[in-house]
Amino acid sequence: MKKSIILFMVFSFLSVQLSGCASYNRQFANRADMGMFSGCISGMIAGGIVLNLPGAGMGCILGTGAGYFIGERIDKKLGTRREALMKYKVKDNEEKLYVEEHTIAPQNAPMSATIKTSVQYTIIAADEGRKITVTEKRTLFNEKTGFVQLDERRVLRTQGTYESTYTFVVPENVSRGDCQIITTISDDTQTKTIVSHFTVV
Numbered sequence: 001m002k003k004s005i006i007l008f009m010v011f012s013f014l015s016v017q018l019s020g021c022a023s024y025n026r027q028f029a030n031r032a033d034m035g036m037f038s039g040c041i042s043g044m045i046a047g048g049i050v051l052n053l054p055g056a057g058m059g060c061i062l063g064t065g066a067g068y069f070i071g072e073r074i075d076k077k078l079g080t081r082r083e084a085l086m087k088y089k090v091k092d093n094e095e096k097l098y099v100e101e102h103t104i105a106p107q108n109a110p111m112s113a114t115i116k117t118s119v120q121y122t123i124i125a126a127d128e129g130r131k132i133t134v135t136e137k138r139t140l141f142n143e144k145t146g147f148v149q150l151d152e153r154r155v156l157r158t159q160g161t162y163e164s165t166y167t168f169v170v171p172e173n174v175s176r177g178d179c180q181i182i183t184t185i186s187d188d189t190q191t192k193t194i195v196s197h198f199t200v201v
Contacts, residue, residue: 072151076163084123091126097122107198111200123159144174176201
């Protein structure tokens with residue numbers, strides 16, 4: 001019973017942290033850092049109470065990983081369907097996907113640095129009420145490591161313009177020089193591929 005109450009408190013703490021609470025004085029560089037911190041603390045508490053002292057360390061490690069993955073994606077809706085129709089036209093029974101912008105920063109980064117890659121795209125259909133399932137996939141290519149899948153997800157979206165941002169840490173096993181981030185955005189009928197570059201220094 002005691003463990004159940006404590007676990008409830010831990011997960012409540014984690015939920016508050018991940019919701020973007022800014023009352024804590026520590027300054028986080030991004031939501032990924034905040035997620036890692038709250039995941040680490042929650043994992044350590046849960047591990048220490050439920051699994052004893054060694055479990056605290058393992059809980060900290062697992063919690064950090066969970067926090068990082070929760071915090072690495074950021075989505076913004078930039079425009080509505082009505083605004084999209086001012087830029088693009090669709091015919092009867094048609095569904096369109098347009099990739100408009102993509103960025104990666106920084107352009108030069110050492111190993112273990114944090115890279116932020118963003119893509120902006122618009123989805124629109126003739127049917128005003130239709131929701132569209134979009135698959136976002138990001139792959140890292142480096143001469144030494146070859147192709148490494150970073151992230152893949154399917155998300156159901158209302159029509160409009162979106163910015164999808166993904167943050168990751170440069171792996172330590174990559175070679176110095178050019179790296180490519182291959183971003184694929186697709187729905188049921190179309191696929192768009194964008195290649196961005198950064199340099200490991």
